[in-house]
Amino acid sequence: MIETDILVIGAGLAGLTLARELSALGNKVLLLEKSRSPGGRLSTRRSDFGGFDHGAQYLTSRTAGFTSLLNQFSQSDELAPWNPAGKDSTRPWWVGTPGMSTLGKAMAHDLDIEYDTRITGIVKQDRQFLIHTENRSGAGPDYLAARVVAAIPAPQALELLTPVDPAFVQLKNVVMAPCWSAMLAFEAGLTDIQDLIRGQKSDVLSLIARNGSKPARTGETFVLHATPQWSREHIESERDAVKSAMLNAMREQTGLGGNLPDPAHFEVHRWLYALVETPLDQPFIGNPENALFACGDWCIGGRAEAAHQSGQALARHIMSL
Numbered sequence: 001m002i003e004t005d006i007l008v009i010g011a012g013l014a015g016l017t018l019a020r021e022l023s024a025l026g027n028k029v030l031l032l033e034k035s036r037s038p039g040g041r042l043s044t045r046r047s048d049f050g051g052f053d054h055g056a057q058y059l060t061s062r063t064a065g066f067t068s069l070l071n072q073f074s075q076s077d078e079l080a081p082w083n084p085a086g087k088d089s090t091r092p093w094w095v096g097t098p099g100m101s102t103l104g105k106a107m108a109h110d111l112d113i114e115y116d117t118r119i120t121g122i123v124k125q126d127r128q129f130l131i132h133t134e135n136r137s138g139a140g141p142d143y144l145a146a147r148v149v150a151a152i153p154a155p156q157a158l159e160l161l162t163p164v165d166p167a168f169v170q171l172k173n174v175v176m177a178p179c180w181s182a183m184l185a186f187e188a189g190l191t192d193i194q195d196l197i198r199g200q201k202s203d204v205l206s207l208i209a210r211n212g213s214k215p216a217r218t219g220e221t222f223v224l225h226a227t228p229q230w231s232r233e234h235i236e237s238e239r240d241a242v243k244s245a246m247l248n249a250m251r252e253q254t255g256l257g258g259n260l261p262d263p264a265h266f267e268v269h270r271w272l273y274a275l276v277e278t279p280l281d282q283p284f285i286g287n288p289e290n291a292l293f294a295c296g297d298w299c300i301g302g303r304a305e306a307a308h309q310s311g312q313a314l315a316r317h318i319m320s321l
């Protein structure tokens with residue numbers, strides 16, 4: 001049995017922000033993450049053709065707290081500005097270098113994190129919580145903590161937390177959309193395609209991004225995101241069918257049609273909980289005893305900055321207790 005004061009489930013931006021703030025003030029915090037690396041939806045998939053940012057494309061900031069984080073990591077060259085042809089905003093766009101996952105890795109530095117550890121259940125035990133886990137080899141160790149935070153997408157937090165405390169039933173009101181994401185590399189230069197193309201709601205693709213146009217990337221690599229509507233309609237479709245439909249859509253939405261060559265590399269990833277459509281509209285949620293909490297982008301809105309705001313707001317609340 002491993003004991004800690006505050007146990008955080010999920011090492012995405014919200015969980016990392018929360019853990020950094022609480023650890024900086026001397027709290028004993030342990031993060032448990034089901035993947036093999038931190039960052040959550042700020043992620044990069046490696047391939048023989050280079051890395052692909054198959055989740056979040058770029059970061060923007062409207063709040064002082066997130067701006068300060070972005071400034072800190074841009075000064076240490078973990079973030080750099082991206083100015084793609086087709087940029088449709090005057091705000092600075094920041095990307096991790098050499099991949100989006102760099103930010104999570106940099107934030108995770110010095111934190112106590114166990115990877116490949118999926119939380120499967122939480123049980124109240126006197127004034128503490130017993131946390132059951134599993135890993136690639138089967139059942140993982142149990143953990144004991146006085147406070148537990150689920151920094152994971154709302155539908156997953158709902159499933160884990162409501163059996164322990166009905167206060168979390170409100171998470172049913174949060175709506176998150178899925179997203180099929182495709183990663184493609186081409187042998188030939190595709191100079192006719194703009195770095196960033198947005199689709200309309202009725203299109204298959206909401207975004208075509210020239211991944212290779214981001215700083216510290218090379219190669220003719222592209223990331224495609226399907227619209228929430230199309231992703232929902234094809235959530236259970238076979239990967240080959242999804243690939244074929246997304247490639248056809250790229251042909252159509254770039255205007256290249258049959259002139260778009262077959263990709264040399266092509267894979268897809270299904271994000272079940274990608275983007276927030278209806279947020280909770282409060283910065284975090286806790287139970288009446290202030291012992292069990294949830295935070296994440298879905299509390300506030302569908303951008304990375306919201307995940308940071310939520311993690312920061314909850315850290316401040318816990319520090320005030």
Ligand SMILES: Cc1cc2nc3c(=O)[nH]c(=O)nc-3n(C[C@H](O)[C@H](O)[C@H](O)COP(=O)(O)OP(=O)(O)OC[C@H]3O[C@@H](n4cnc5c(N)ncnc54)[C@H](O)[C@@H]3O)c2cc1C
Nearest residue numbers: 010012013014034040041056057119274296297303304307
């Ligand atoms: C396709 C896509 C495009 C996007 N584009 C942009 C964009 O351009 N700009 C922008 O600002 N935002 C974008 N976003 C949204 C942005 O990525 C998120 O708002 C942000 O990363 C959410 O952070 P989070 O910490 O709340 O959640 P997450 O990043 O989802 O982190 C949750 C973590 O919890 C872990 N986890 C889940 N369940 C368990 C469990 N049971 N046990 C242990 N660990 C668990 C997960 O592995 C994950 O690491 C995009 C997202 C996607 C998917």
